[in-house]
Amino acid sequence: xxxxxxxxxxxxxxxxxxxxxxxxxxxxxxxxxxxxxxxxxxxxxxxxxxxxxxxxxxxxxxxxxxxxxxxxxxxxxxxx
Amino acid sequence: xxxxxxxxxxxxxxxxxxxxxxxxxxxxxxxxxxxxxxxxxxxxxxxxxxxxxxxxxxxxxxxxxxxxxxxxxxxxxxxxxxxxxxxxxxxxxxxxxxxxxxxxxxxxxxxxxxxxxxxxxxxxxxxxxxxxxxxxxxxxxxxxxxxxxxxxxxxxxxxxxxxxxxxxxxxxxxxxxxxxxxxxxxxxxxxxxxxxxxxxxxxxxxxxxxxxxxxxxxxxxxxxxxxxxxxxxxxxxxxxxxxxxxxxxxxxxxxxxxxxxxxxxxxxxxxxxxxxxxxxxxxxxxxxxxxxxxxxxxxxxxxxxxxxxxxxxxxxxxxxxxxxxxxxxxxxxxxxxxxxxxxxxxxxxxxxxxxxxxxxxxxxxxxxxxxxxxxxxxxxxxxxxxxxxxxxxxxxxxxxxxxxxxxxxxxxxxxxxxxxxxxxxxxxxxxxxxxxxxxxxxxxxxxxxxxxxxxxxxxxxxxxxxxxxxxxxxxxxxxxxxxxxxxxxxxxxxxxxxxxxxxxxxxxxxxxxxxxxxxxxxxxxxxxxxxxxxxxxxxxxxxxxxxxxxxxxxxxxxxxxxxxxxxxx
Numbered sequence: 001x002x003x004x005x006x007x008x009x010x011x012x013x014x015x016x017x018x019x020x021x022x023x024x025x026x027x028x029x030x031x032x033x034x035x036x037x038x039x040x041x042x043x044x045x046x047x048x049x050x051x052x053x054x055x056x057x058x059x060x061x062x063x064x065x066x067x068x069x070x071x072x073x074x075x076x077x078x079x080x
Numbered sequence: 081x082x083x084x085x086x087x088x089x090x091x092x093x094x095x096x097x098x099x100x101x102x103x104x105x106x107x108x109x110x111x112x113x114x115x116x117x118x119x120x121x122x123x124x125x126x127x128x129x130x131x132x133x134x135x136x137x138x139x140x141x142x143x144x145x146x147x148x149x150x151x152x153x154x155x156x157x158x159x160x161x162x163x164x165x166x167x168x169x170x171x172x173x174x175x176x177x178x179x180x181x182x183x184x185x186x187x188x189x190x191x192x193x194x195x196x197x198x199x200x201x202x203x204x205x206x207x208x209x210x211x212x213x214x215x216x217x218x219x220x221x222x223x224x225x226x227x228x229x230x231x232x233x234x235x236x237x238x239x240x241x242x243x244x245x246x247x248x249x250x251x252x253x254x255x256x257x258x259x260x261x262x263x264x265x266x267x268x269x270x271x272x273x274x275x276x277x278x279x280x281x282x283x284x285x286x287x288x289x290x291x292x293x294x295x296x297x298x299x300x301x302x303x304x305x306x307x308x309x310x311x312x313x314x315x316x317x318x319x320x321x322x323x324x325x326x327x328x329x330x331x332x333x334x335x336x337x338x339x340x341x342x343x344x345x346x347x348x349x350x351x352x353x354x355x356x357x358x359x360x361x362x363x364x365x366x367x368x369x370x371x372x373x374x375x376x377x378x379x380x381x382x383x384x385x386x387x388x389x390x391x392x393x394x395x396x397x398x399x400x401x402x403x404x405x406x407x408x409x410x411x412x413x414x415x416x417x418x419x420x421x422x423x424x425x426x427x428x429x430x431x432x433x434x435x436x437x438x439x440x441x442x443x444x445x446x447x448x449x450x451x452x453x454x455x456x457x458x459x460x461x462x463x464x465x466x467x468x469x470x471x472x473x474x475x476x477x478x479x480x481x482x483x484x485x486x487x488x489x490x491x492x493x494x495x496x497x498x499x500x501x502x503x504x505x506x507x508x509x510x511x512x513x514x515x516x517x518x519x520x521x522x523x524x525x526x527x528x529x530x531x532x533x534x535x536x537x538x539x540x541x542x543x544x545x546x547x548x549x550x551x552x553x554x555x556x557x558x559x560x561x562x563x564x565x566x567x568x569x570x571x572x573x574x575x576x577x578x579x580x581x582x583x584x585x586x587x588x589x590x591x592x593x594x595x596x597x598x599x600x601x602x603x604x605x606x607x608x609x610x611x612x613x614x615x616x617x618x619x620x621x622x623x624x625x626x627x628x629x630x631x632x633x634x635x636x637x638x639x640x641x642x643x644x645x646x647x648x649x
Contacts, residue, residue: 031602031606033606039350039354039536039537040328040350040537040606040607041328041329041330041350041351041354042354044327044328044329044330045329045330045331047329048329048331059199060151060326060327060328060329061151061199064176065178065605067602067606068602
């Protein structure tokens, strides 16, 4: 079982790689829409990739109101 | 199509639609790649009947208000049908609002019934203001069997045997109350009549008809005015089919076009741009020879469809592209927010016409729409049949405020006579949007006279509605404006909100204050956030009752400061 810190790290790794943003520039509590320069559809696209990576399924509404990596990690961790 | 001139109400028209095409499919609901529901008009009637009867047995009466808070799904339509059948007034609320905002609007419209999705109801129950809600009966869809629903009923169990009694309404009776804004203390509930909707449906289907076999892909929530009309009323009174996709994830949207052989779809600019990005990425991956051929075919299609679209020809010339959209696509609809002309042109050149339109909640669904005779990417089309538009006090370039006279214009704002009187003057609705007509009678928009923005996701955001989040920020005073309202840009797009800060004496901007502003900003939904701040060195003008004189302040800032003084957040 992954720790929450590992989950968070892997989310940021994947986001950085997918949206071609330097990994070092991402912070856990940062607004990922701004940090990755993405809109809400691209955020859903990221969610699909995270689902595949962590082997979980999350409804779209799980992303409603979530804007930082840490909260996203919490939501994913709860389903691992 | 039913002859809507013969119908006094939406309820009567929908009831006849279910009788008229019993064996046609009216609804398909899919979640990702799994089909969850498929209903014929006859199945729909059977599903709605026990719910309608149960509503009536629970004392839901003619003129009573029932709100729906649900994401995009078939139960939305079944519930709305039941409400209209009972002669009720439907209040479609935006499911993306917060629980506190939902409770505020439920109280404002005095809803007697509420039909809500389980995850949204859970959030509402956890809201501090939950206990004060005045809704008599709440129905919750898709809740687990033993979930604590706080006194609400499971939608799936809310059934009664027996035939419900159809309660008809007249054309000028209220059909819906739709909030165009108003979570910041000034709710703007547009009261729309059955006539408004029946007339809107007649004019839209005159240009873009539906018929049995036509499939409309619905990804916008049905509380959205466009989806309510084009993804519910329009297809139903024509015997067509609505396909609900319960996810916005781009890969499943693309799949749905093919799987369900979609004919029409409405989308907001954000989704259209996403489709454009996806297509362009695919084109870029093509080997050089194939790419060369594709570009030649696009150029040929562009030449041959210069005067009007020819979908059949475009499908032959650009078969692979059209195959990716299911091969049956007739048109896409977009509107409500600024759409880049280059994106519209990109799709048109591929033989996929995107009908860009313009409308506002106060005037039904759409006032203008592109009829492609010819295609004009830089306009929002021509007035729909029955819609009269005027440009008031045009300047030297012919640009002025757009006003409208039409049977689709709302009756009034709920419980706001002064606001109504300011907005509807001598039967003409003042839109607050700036535009002019070009020489072919197409409307071009150039910005807004009103202090608000429309996002790429099609959301109207009013500064007053988000200002409360900055309450308590340690400055002398503050105010939120749409930047284009302060510095009229004579163009749409690049719309952003800014926070104007007036400091206390000797106060300076420091990291703590910036962190505070950022933290507050992040409490807002992502589409509602301010884009920057401006430090202002004068006290705000105020009324005798100490309210900020927003117009005067905006003028003052516009004259004395440059837009470049706004610091991005």
